[in-house]
Amino acid sequence: MWLSLLFAALAQDDRELAERLKRREQNAMADLYDRYGRVAYALILRVVKDTGIAEDLTQETFLRVWNRMAGFDPERGALGPWVLTVARNRAIDYVRSSQGKMRENAYELDASDNPVLFTTMEPELLNSERARRLKEAFRRLSENERLVIELAYYEGLSQSEMAKQIQQPLGTVKTWCRTALMKLRDELGEAVPV
């Protein structure tokens, strides 16, 4: 229910919004926040589990998006996926830093939200039939499969870190991850014939 309400505003074309953001129209930022602010905040809160920190990181997310708009292509870009990727990376980076973990792949994380990487996705991806299928497919995963997927996406743990945390052999964790992601992929594959 919340998802459909949240994305009701997405009927308006993201492309037009991206063009206004590139022109530095200040009211475009208000529209961007109204469209993606809550979902970005919800994602960050899921990762950091603290409302104050989540709000700080949401602010940072939108600042980063604003500062990097020059690299975004409104004609081909997918604004929502980009914003959420920036949000997730901010949150994971915060958690890793606060745990005193000097991230080995900090620069990979930084590069992974380069706007250039979000230029061949369908603009309404987050509100698509595929997104709904993915949600259902996730629910159908086994308990262990759901666990490792959440540890990866929301805790930012590598497979070896997961193995240590849940005290399972690395090979088992790799199998759970691989099986889960292939099941999710298969679900999306039905919607988009390759």
Added chain:
Amino acid sequence: MRCEELRGSFELYVLGLLDQPEKLEIDDHLGRSCPNCTAELQKARELNSMFFAQAPAAEPSPKLRRRVLASVGVEERRGFAWAPWAGLAAAAAFAMFLFVNLDQERGLRARERTRMNRMQQAIALLTEPETRQVAFGAGPQGRVLANPRRGVLFIANNLPPAGAGKTYELWIIPKGGAPRPAGLFQSEDGSAMHLVEGPIDLANTGAFAVSVEPEAGSQAPTTTPIIIAPLAD
């Protein structure tokens, strides 16, 4: 390893969480411009984005919208009129005092809020004892301040505009390694400030550099750096 065997690994690769040897395999495929793996990576980004959107719903405070707009709305419009370097910390502290008092007045404009936010970050970095400073001069003048926990603050005066369709890009150069991109910024009114947040391994950092790049930025410098600031051991 064939592409098919890497299925189920691309999402973690995009998240930066894939362990070896699978990571090395995908690196190898991408290094050979494998079209299958390139397409799989894009599908992985899509799946990841859709998954991100499915975090449990949560409602931020109404203040957050104001904060976001205040901090972002004028970010690119105006820069700082930086005080001389010798008095930087004092000037920043004084400005903070002014802005804090302004903040108590109704209707504080977004520009002041943005400046205050940046001042706070700059002061925090300036005042920490573990922060190291590197000065540079001749043409653009300024400093790079690096703190192992907080990140890097770059400040410059006498810096001309990067030019139409161009931007400045900061590079962190590891000892014996290739420059790593550390963000884009513009010069405004001849001054620039750029903050890179997050921990940095100073023991293995050799220098900082700035070059002019296409406005979308580059993954490696495409022009000769106009500023190089070596970090002394």
